[in-house]
Amino acid sequence: MSETTKTENNPQTESAQNSLHRRIKSFVLRQGRLSASQQQAIDSQWPTFGLEVSNEPLDFNAVFGRDAPTIVEIGFGMGTSLAAMAEAHPEQNYIGIEVHRPGVGALLKLIEEKGLTNIRIFNHDAIDVLAKRIPKNSLSAVYLFFPDPWHKTRHHKRRIVQPAFVKTLAEHLKTGGHFHMATDWENYAEHMMEVMSAAPDFKNTQAPGHYTPRPDYRPLTKFEQRGHRLGHGVWDLIFEKIS
Known part of the structure; x- marks a missing residue:
């Protein structure tokens, strides 16, 4: 049976497919060149620390x-902060999601160099990962550090922090969990x-309306340190799921 025939016979499927195609992505996939060491790390470490997307929620x-x-x-990004947090807090599990393959490598x-065991990685779109692989009411926290700001007004609709995205996060966070x-x-x-x-x-x-001082667990990046020297501000927001 052709895809056209199936769509014609199932208007709900057509609607879902159209909705998927219409979804505005918050990133542009820029696949930079992998270094030899990044490729080697992917080849050797992905079978242990990489996670694939399927329709089966993770255990x-x-x-x-x-x-x-x-x-x-x-x-x-390039994983520096995530590796630092995982190293500093071995009692917690971390799942990193990144679309850019050099960052994954x-x-x-870093996982190999530091001997970390409490990180797993998706090289995929976060929206799909949340929908397909993260169980409901399962996460203690979600971190979103320095996402693409899409600073031009006409691009603001591409910012990942939107009401629909926040509603999705609420479904996957435990009550009392934080979105930072x-x-x-x-x-x-x-x-x-x-x-x-x-x-x-x-x-x-x-x-209400107040920002959060940077908590100790969020590493101060070199980029952020340079920004401070230049007088640039950084704003942290931490919201707790209440229901």
């Missing part, structure tokens, strides 16, 4: 071999605050 206990709080970082290299965002774009910080303050399933861990 965290089976994946990590233990029962421990599990945290997801969306868009870990860089993090796998950080950005060095003041306009995006204001956007995040507006969206999160209106989200019925969350409350600000600070006073």
Whole structure:
């Protein structure tokens, strides 16, 4: 049976497919060149630390071999902060999601160098990973550090922090779990605050409308240190799931 025939016979399938195609992505896939060491790390470490996308929700206990709080970082870049957090907090499980393959290779290299065992990685779109692989009410926290700010007004619709995305996160966080965002774009910080303050399933861990001082567990990156020297601001927001 052709795809055309199946679609014609199933309007709901057609609607779902059209919705998927219409979804605005918050990233542009820029596949930079892998270094030899990054490729080597992928070849040697991915079978142990890589996770694939399927329609089967993960069993965290089976994946990590233990029962421990599990945290997801969306868009870990080159993995420096995620590796540092995992090294500093071995009692927690971390799942990193990143679409750019060089970053995946860089993090796998750090995992090997530091002997980390509490990280697993998806090289995929976070929206799909959340929908297909992360169980409902299972996460202790979700981190979103320095996402693409899409600073031009016409591109604001591509920012990942939107009401629909926040509703999805609420479904996957445990009650009491945290959504921690950080950005060095003041306009995006204001956007995040507006969206999160209106989200019925969350409350600000600070006073309403107030940002959070950088907690010790979020590493201070070289990029951020340089920004501080230049007088650039960084805004952290931490919201707690309340229902």
